[in-house]
Amino acid sequence: AQKVTQAQTEISVVEKEDVTLDCVYETRDTTYYLFWYKQPPSGELVFLIRRNSFDEQNEISGRYSWNFQKSTSSFNFTITASQVVDSAVYFCALFKSGTYKYIFGTGTRLKVLA
């Protein structure tokens, strides 16, 4: 069975703190894709990153960085120097290669306080 677990339901940080959102996945496939999406208060999910199972390189995009570790089946997301605009619900998702289905975690609500 495939599953995505985001154990952190809600995190609160003060502006400028660093914060890491955890994502643990389960799959028996060797080829799969992992995603992160941001859902701001407006409601529309916004794509942040896609990573395939053969690429374990960490990625950095501005204040955002992602750490993919197949050994622990984790794909964690770190925001450096958080800002109030980062307040949102963040979803991690798994896509099974060769299908059309995306499996989402339950999301982590991040609150960044001024």
Added chain:
Amino acid sequence: DVKVTQSSRYLVKRTGEKVFLECVQDMDHENMFWYRQDPGLGLRLIYFSYDVKMKEKGDIPEGYSVSREKKERFSLILESASTNQTSMYLCASSPPPTGLAGAGGEQFFGPGTRLTVL
């Protein structure tokens, strides 16, 4: 600017009513999806479509049906609304899986419809 639009942001219906939720995308995507989002449960797939007039059940199709008569439009139908269908409904579209490995593409989401069934 690519767009997925949903017909209503907020909708209030009565138990037993037939409800139509409409979704339109302007990206010429083959794949379209309907999810419902509930607190603590994340996004759960109701139905998806990979081509016009083609549809597949997702994880929670009971009580719902869909229609895709045109590539850009994907409708979710609640045949007889019930209170346990009160939820946020999200529509998404994506290009088809690519390459030999069937790589999943980025999904583009609409703003959601918050449906309340009284």
